[in-house]
Amino acid sequence: MPREKGEKVVATNRKARHDYTIEDTYEAGIVLSGTEVKSLREGKASLVDGYAFIDGGELWLDAVHIPEWGSGSWTNHATRRKRKLLLHKEQIVKISHRTKEGGYTLVPLSIYFKDGRAKVELAIAKGKREYDKRQALRERQDKREADRAMASRRHLGE
Incomplete structure (x- = not known):
């Protein structure tokens, strides 16, 4: 095989x-x-x-x-x-x-x-300490929101 x-x-x-x-x-x-x-x-x-x-x-x-x-x-x-x-x-x-x-x-x-x-x-x-974990989650959430805003702005511009 x-x-x-x-x-x-x-x-x-x-x-x-x-x-x-x-x-x-x-x-x-x-x-x-x-x-x-x-x-x-x-x-x-x-x-x-x-x-x-x-x-x-x-x-x-x-x-x-x-x-x-x-x-x-x-x-x-x-x-x-x-x-x-x-x-x-x-x-x-x-x-x-x-x-x-x-x-x-x-x-x-x-x-x-x-x-x-x-x-x-x-x-x-x-x-990681607890505050490091919270900060990483917050950064990920902020990035996701920014990406959403950019996508909606792009969508409106078309």
Whole structure:
């Protein structure tokens, strides 16, 4: 069977972009069991509580929910287990130095298939304060209103 081409997004963490200021992103491979891959191919996963951490020079993804595969038997996987991430050693060291700085954390932004292989997009992020979140919402709302006004003005001019 030929390997599929392109990207197929399985899950995104939309709340992460609201709660954190994204500094840097990385693409990492994920070590998965067979039933996890099948469940992901069905488009089932949740990144809501997920986070990544470095332990013993290895990168791990934890608290990401991949539900059990429907047709699985006793071989099914645990839904919220620790999963190893695959990155180059230099990248892990670089991430380690960044996360040791105050306030930085590793957040998964999305899980997707790239050319048939499961990948996760990780971000080095800094938590936003409440007023930062409100300001970002206000800016987005102001931009939307300005765009609407411009569109209505354009429409009247025709």
